Amino acid sequence: MKPLPYARQTIEDDDIESVCAALRSDWLTTGPAVERFERAAGDFVGAPHAVAVSSGTAALHTAMAALGVGPGDEVVVPAMTFVATANAALMVGATPVFADVDPHTLLVDPASVERAIGPRTRAIVGVDYAGQPCDWAALRRIANDHGLALVDDACHALGARSRDGQRVGSLADVTVFSFHPVKHVTTAEGGMVVTADAALAQRARMFRNHGISSDHRKRAELGTWRYEMEELGVNYRLNDLQCALGVTQLAKLPAWLERRRAVARAYDAALAHVGGVRPLAVEAGVEHAWHLYVVQLTGASSARTRAVVWAALRAAGIGANVHYLPVHLHAYYRRRFGTHAGMCPAAEAAYERILSLPMFSSMTDEDVARVVAVLAPALDAAQDVARSCSPPSTATL
């Protein structure tokens, strides 16, 4: 049987033609496709300024730099996220401080954020885990109370909306997206920083281009060879081939989001009859972007059950995955900061029982049925195994 990955890109003929046209043009990098892609992405997410960069990780780093976060500062980040969210603080010399998540949604818990704030805190990062927006109203209140910047790591949530209909991209001071092939739309590698703050956007633009305040096209327009490096920057430019791909990908995003929502509904319906497993909670009224479809195993000995179920899915060619080992439990963080199990109990407990099932826009209803047909008996079998082994392990690592 054909392997079914947990996520994959959709590349169609118009995408290929778009990249070929860019290849035949005068511009391979920082040409007209960059601005086209930036404008299309900004319009789609409701942000006046959009700055394309070379990855989602680059977007996070650029956001931190543009906010002026630096050595001595602390940044509050959720424990349940991809490592890049926290690493971005380290890249500018700041220190990430971990907040715990809500056990039902795995979205950052505002009360835990509040507790993580200290005199050195400069920014709060929310992660719209799996594609569901955080409680941005609560995070905004906390940020305002303490005079902090608010960053949305929306790498899971392109196209999502909050309960009050606000688009992800307009909820925080600065929002970042990723265009890695597993995400909603792809430029192979790529990312975007969006904001309503013109000055912040200008600093992001400079940072992505060596800290130089003008680009080569601007200089050509002005008829000058002179450029000025104002700050220390990097080369995080996204090239014209990638942006040309991004433009045609983005045009298909509304239809792809619809399909992801249909896949989620199909999973919900099928899993309603399967014991031992529960999808993550979705807040009423939010528009979920469904980057991931995550279930939690509900029985005892979940870590062991999960290992058995994961292996059964893999053996059937189904690429289930685990998102994520909480960041503070990674070897690097434990070694450097002395972080340990027990610091974020909800994220740690969730890690033992979560499983991301395949979710992508070209998935069919038959694919969903195939996953559930392997998952349901594997859960039964795994629970039998778990019952026969004792004592259950409670160690995280």
Ligand SMILES: *Cc1c(COP(=O)(O)O)cnc(C)c1O
């Ligand atoms: C994908 C992802 C990133 C990093 O994006 P890249 O484009 O792979 O660098 C950062 N944060 C989260 C939550 C992600 O899912």
